[in-house]
Amino acid sequence: xxxxxxxxxxxxxxxxxxxxxxxxxxxxxxxxxxxxxxxxxxxxxxxxxxxxxxxxxxxxxxxxxxxxxxxxxxxxxxxxxxxxxxxxxxxxxxxxxxxxxxxxxxxxxxxxxxxxxxxxxxxxxxxxxxxxxxxxxxxxxxxxxxxxxxxxxxxxxxxxxxxxxxxxxxxxxxxxxxxxxxxxxxxxxxxxxxxxxxxxxxxxxxxxxxxxxxxxxxxxxxxxxxxxxxxxxxxxxxxxxxxxxxxxxxxxxxxxxxxxxxxxxxxxxxxxxxxxxxxxxxxxxxxxxxxxxxxxxxxxxxxxxxxxxxxxxxxxxxxxxxxxxxxxxxxxxxxxxxx
Amino acid sequence: xxxxxxxxxxxxxxxxxxxxxxxxxxxxxxxxxxxxxxxxxxxxxxxxxxxxxxxxxxxxxxxxxxxxxxxxxxxxxxxxxxxxxxxxxxxxxxxxxxxxxxxxxxxxxxxxxxxxxxxxxxxxxxxxxxxxxxxxxxxxxxxxxxxxxxxxxxxxxxxxxxxxxxxxxxxxxxxxxxxxxxxxxxxxxxxxxxxxxxxxxxxxxxxxxxxxxxxxxxxxxxxxxxxxxxxxxxxxxxxxxxxxxxxxxxxxxxxxxxx
Ligand SMILES: Nc1ncnc2c1ncn2[C@@H]1O[C@H](COP(=O)(O)OP(=O)(O)O)[C@@H](O)[C@H]1O
Ligand SMILES: [Mg+2]
Numbered sequence: 001x002x003x004x005x006x007x008x009x010x011x012x013x014x015x016x017x018x019x020x021x022x023x024x025x026x027x028x029x030x031x032x033x034x035x036x037x038x039x040x041x042x043x044x045x046x047x048x049x050x051x052x053x054x055x056x057x058x059x060x061x062x063x064x065x066x067x068x069x070x071x072x073x074x075x076x077x078x079x080x081x082x083x084x085x086x087x088x089x090x091x092x093x094x095x096x097x098x099x100x101x102x103x104x105x106x107x108x109x110x111x112x113x114x115x116x117x118x119x120x121x122x123x124x125x126x127x128x129x130x131x132x133x134x135x136x137x138x139x140x141x142x143x144x145x146x147x148x149x150x151x152x153x154x155x156x157x158x159x160x161x162x163x164x165x166x167x168x169x170x171x172x173x174x175x176x177x178x179x180x181x182x183x184x185x186x187x188x189x190x191x192x193x194x195x196x197x198x199x200x201x202x203x204x205x206x207x208x209x210x211x212x213x214x215x216x217x218x219x220x221x222x223x224x225x226x227x228x229x230x231x232x233x234x235x236x237x238x239x240x241x242x243x244x245x246x247x248x249x250x251x252x253x254x255x256x257x258x259x260x261x262x263x264x265x266x267x268x269x270x271x272x273x274x275x276x277x278x279x280x281x282x283x284x285x286x287x288x289x290x291x292x293x294x295x296x297x298x299x300x301x302x303x304x305x306x307x308x309x310x311x312x313x314x315x316x317x318x319x320x321x322x323x324x325x326x327x328x329x330x331x332x333x334x335x336x337x338x339x
Numbered sequence: 340x341x342x343x344x345x346x347x348x349x350x351x352x353x354x355x356x357x358x359x360x361x362x363x364x365x366x367x368x369x370x371x372x373x374x375x376x377x378x379x380x381x382x383x384x385x386x387x388x389x390x391x392x393x394x395x396x397x398x399x400x401x402x403x404x405x406x407x408x409x410x411x412x413x414x415x416x417x418x419x420x421x422x423x424x425x426x427x428x429x430x431x432x433x434x435x436x437x438x439x440x441x442x443x444x445x446x447x448x449x450x451x452x453x454x455x456x457x458x459x460x461x462x463x464x465x466x467x468x469x470x471x472x473x474x475x476x477x478x479x480x481x482x483x484x485x486x487x488x489x490x491x492x493x494x495x496x497x498x499x500x501x502x503x504x505x506x507x508x509x510x511x512x513x514x515x516x517x518x519x520x521x522x523x524x525x526x527x528x529x530x531x532x533x534x535x536x537x538x539x540x541x542x543x544x545x546x547x548x549x550x551x552x553x554x555x556x557x558x559x560x561x562x563x564x565x566x567x568x569x570x571x572x573x574x575x576x577x578x579x580x581x582x583x584x585x586x587x588x589x590x591x592x593x594x595x596x597x598x
Contacts, residue, residue: 074504
């Protein structure tokens with residue numbers, strides 16, 4: 001087996017006495033597209049900054065392409081970072097923003113012009129080369145920032161929440177753009193997101209973080225279908241998670257007996273996995289929201305709140321109405337983790 | 340309706356109060372007579388021309404110019420890095436440092452001048468010219484730190500980090516991406532410092548020696564001996580110079596954004 005392209009070994013990152021990321025271990029191969037997923041404040045940006053060399057680790061090592069770069073300064077690490085705020089240079093034109101790093105490298109002028117134009121062309125901004133960033137739209141600024149990183153041909157491109165500042169339509173466009181650039185160049189990319197759907201859609205592998213620790217690493221398929229912890233399940237859309245013990249499910253409000261056998265641990269259902277209209281359990285509709293194709297119910301049951309979402313074609317229930325529901329075995333996801 | 344007229348009246352009075360003395364000086368300088376008076380005895384340009392023939396004015400003008408230019412440049416050379424550090428790094432007691440840096444604005448100039456004379460010029464034998472440079476630099480420094488600081492507050496640090504990741508050292512990132520973006524603030528600080536230094540009286544009052552006087556002090560001294568309209572003419576010319584500089588600064592830099 002070849003050695004990994006990026007290797008983080010027992011990486012501990014701290015701000016003064018406050019340890020933000022304790023003993024992180026992670027590796028990935030060349031050309032992989034990795035998503036760093038997790039709630040705000042879990043240490044994603046901190047991890048990125050240390051890979052880029054902007055934050056010195058308290059302990060541990062960072063290897064890139066087989067070399068220990070832990071003590072290599074940021075300006076020599078050949079790593080691109082696209083900041084959440086883009087961090088474009090407001091006093092320079094689009095062209096000069098992209099050419100900035102090439103000029104620092106002191107490449108011959110002809111080569112700078114050629115590479116810069118090619119970079120601008122790749123992101124479809126050649127016609128705006130003379131505009132200042134402030135005269136560009138959010139999406140254009142973002143693509144400019146991408147071009148500025150890409151022309152340097154970095155070993156790794158890090159992207160901090162690359163899509164979070166864009167509106168829904170641009171987000172889809174930019175998502176496609178990132179995928180295309182990654183496919184065309186084969187560059188190793190790590191991007192940060194707190195949006196599970198973004199990670200699932202884009203990444204080859206997802207690293208799910210919680211409080212500075214890695215909760216689970218896996219392909220989108222693995223994370224979506226087989227979350228290994230309550231946190232992972234919750235983060236990936238299993239909104240109904242209950243502790244199970246002796247075939248009794250225990251909720252915040254009470255207990256209900258299970259009509260199938262289960263080991264002790266946790267059971268989780270997505271809202272779409274809850275059946276309503278029939279079943280052995282009773283609940284009252286607390287609220288209902290119409291979402292086009294589907295109707296999203298919040299139910300008040302014996303064990304607590306149940307989230308259910310069903311096709312809008314089915315019979316609808318009003319707030320305050322009683323109904324029967326079921327938590328079917330076929331839709332249940334078992335998590336070994338005890339409380 | 341009456342409210343509108345009241346506010347207009349107040350505005351008018353304020354303008355007269357502010358500009359009135361200026362107009363009186365311009366007109367007094369236009370006098371054809373021999374002594375400073377308002378209204379003047381007849382109208383002529385002779386005092387405005389005479390100003391350029393008075394040798395001591397010429398010398399003190401050059402000294403004041405040199406002090407204003409170099410004193411402000413040195414203050415900026417110290418003040419820009421100081422403002423940068425105060426904004427960028429988590430410096431312990433940053434607020435205290437800011438207060439200390441602003442102290443010369445708060446402490447009356449007379450005290451600063453006396454202190455410099457008593458503790459630097461007299462005991463150490465520092466030359467008056469050098470003491471003036473120190474004094475003017477120290478005087479302008481608070482303005483430099485303040486104005487440059489305010490132009491730096493909106494500058495995000497990730498821009499510099501982006502420059503570093505593109506190959507810059509921290510230092511070259513400062514010159515390549517920070518400085519170009521605070522250039523307006525630095526120029527504004529220079530102009531404010533220049534005008535402050537040039538018009539400075541109380542500190543310079545203590546720091547004058549044989550043949551070494553700043554222009555405002557020289558004008559005071561001249562007036563004590565010769566009470567002719569040339570001082571009014573010179574004052575008017577200097578006021579035009581200041582107004583001209585500030586006008587150009589406002590027009591090209593949007594000066595008022597920074598002060
Ligand atoms: N400059 C800083 N100084 C002190 N603490 C910080 C700093 N930046 C981030 N933190 C803390 O480190 C933790 C991780 O932050 P961050 O990496 O920014 O999270 P994320 O990017 O996942 O939202 C948080 O608890 C945050 O408050
Ligand atoms: Mg973050």
